[in-house]
Amino acid sequence: SQELEQSPQSLIVQEGKNLTIxxxxxxxxxxxxxxxxxxxxxxxxxxxxxKGGEEKSHEKITAKLDExxxxxxxxxxxxxxxxxxxxxxxxxGSGNTGKLIFxxxxxxxxKP
Amino acid sequence: GAVVSQHPSRVICKxxxxxxxxxxxxxxxxxTMFWYRQxxxxxxxxxxxxxxxxxxxxxxxxxxxxxxxxxxxLTLSTLTVTSAHPEDSSFYICSARAxxxxxxxxxxxxxxxxx
Numbered sequence: 001s002q003e004l005e006q007s008p009q010s011l012i013v014q015e016g017k018n019l020t021i022x023x024x025x026x027x028x029x030x031x032x033x034x035x036x037x038x039x040x041x042x043x044x045x046x047x048x049x050x051k052g053g054e055e056k057s058h059e060k061i062t063a064k065l066d067e068x069x070x071x072x073x074x075x076x077x078x079x080x081x082x083x084x085x086x087x088x089x090x091x092x093g094s095g096n097t098g099k100l101i102f103x104x105x106x107x108x109x110x111k112p
Numbered sequence: 113g114a115v116v117s118q119h120p121s122r123v124i125c126k127x128x129x130x131x132x133x134x135x136x137x138x139x140x141x142x143x144t145m146f147w148y149r150q151x152x153x154x155x156x157x158x159x160x161x162x163x164x165x166x167x168x169x170x171x172x173x174x175x176x177x178x179x180x181x182x183x184x185x186l187t188l189s190t191l192t193v194t195s196a197h198p199e200d201s202s203f204y205i206c207s208a209r210a211x212x213x214x215x216x217x218x219x220x221x222x223x224x225x226x227x
Contacts, residue, residue, distance in 0.1 A: 033216060042118070042205060042220035043156075088155065090216075098144060098209045098216055102155040 004091050006103035013079050014111050021074045021106045023089035031092040032072045033100060034063050036085045043088065046074075050096075079110045115139055116208050118219035125196055126227055132192045133222045135162075135206035141186035142208035147179075150203040150221075162189040162206075196226040 003026045013019050023032065031050045035043040047056045049065035049072060056063050060077045076083055086107050090100035115138040125131050135145055143164045148156040160170045160181055168181035178200075180192040189208075193200055205221040 035218065040203065040221070040223065043207075043218035045215055045217055048215050090156075097161075098146060098207070099158055099161060100146075100156075100207075100216065101158070104155045 004089060004101055004103040006087075006089055006106050008106060009104065010107040010109075012109045012111065015080060016078055019076050019079055019108070021087050021089075021108075023072045023074070023091075023103050025070045025091050025093065027070070027093045029065075029069045029091045029093050030096040032063075032065050032069070033090040033092070034072070034074050035088045035090065037088055037105070038085050046087075076108075079108075081110045081112055084108055084110045116206065116217045116219040118204075118206060118222050120222060121220060122223045122225075124225045124227065127197055128195055130192055130194045131196055131224060132190055133204055133206075133224070135189045135191070135208070135219055137187045137208045137210075137217075140208075140210045142189075142210070143186060144209060145183060145189040146207045146216075147181065147189075147191050148205045148207070150205060152203075156205065162191075164189075193224065196224070198226045200224065201226045 005024045007022050034046040037043050047063045052067040052069045054065045062075045065072045086105045088105050089103045117136045119134045145162040147159045150156045159174045160168045162168045162181045162183040164183045170176045183189040207216050207218045
């Protein structure tokens with residue numbers, strides 16, 4: 001069965017610092033989704049990547065998908081306290097059905 | 113952007129009762145919606161795929177008679193937890209796709225507590 005591994009599990013950074021979260025799939029993905037979640041709340045859509053080598057940016061967040069479509073990274077530049085939360089990567093390995101397998105999440109704390 | 117809404121956001125019920133959770137796509141039509149469950153400090157686990165006008169498809173290990181799914185319109189899917197027990201207490205969250213291969217949006221989630 002397909003698995004998604006995220007690293008690190010948790011991260012504490014000083015405000016203004018850059019950080020990267022990684023997501024690795026055991027199988028080639030049809031799509032890779034990044035979400036942010038505050039504990040006990042819904043998921044906020046960040047980005048969707050579908051093509052090998054694709055890179056997308058929104059405000060200070062950049063996500064990349066490698067050529068093999070098995071590895072993705074989420075990079076935050078000049079982090080702010082508002083970036084704190086749980087970051088989840090979700091992979092669609094079932095032919096773009098929309099059924100996602102999620103990584104275990106990365107908890108980010110940003111110290112002012 | 114596309115919005116998916118869930119109701120109720122929190123529900124507490126007694127053991128043995130049934131609880132219905134609604135998932136609505138507010139500004140788009142969704143022929144397919146997905147239901148996930150999230151236990152505390154764990155990631156999301158897919159429970160079932162809700163198909164408009166047809167039966168839901170369930171993931172392995174999910175009891176279809178316990179978790180009834182109805183997708184009666186293009187904007188509404190419901191999940192009914194029947195004869196709920198304390199072990200069913202969890203955070204239930206739905207997602208919907210805007211367009212055939214488009215972005216997947218999630219609802220705000222519904223926290224079920226069974227006493």
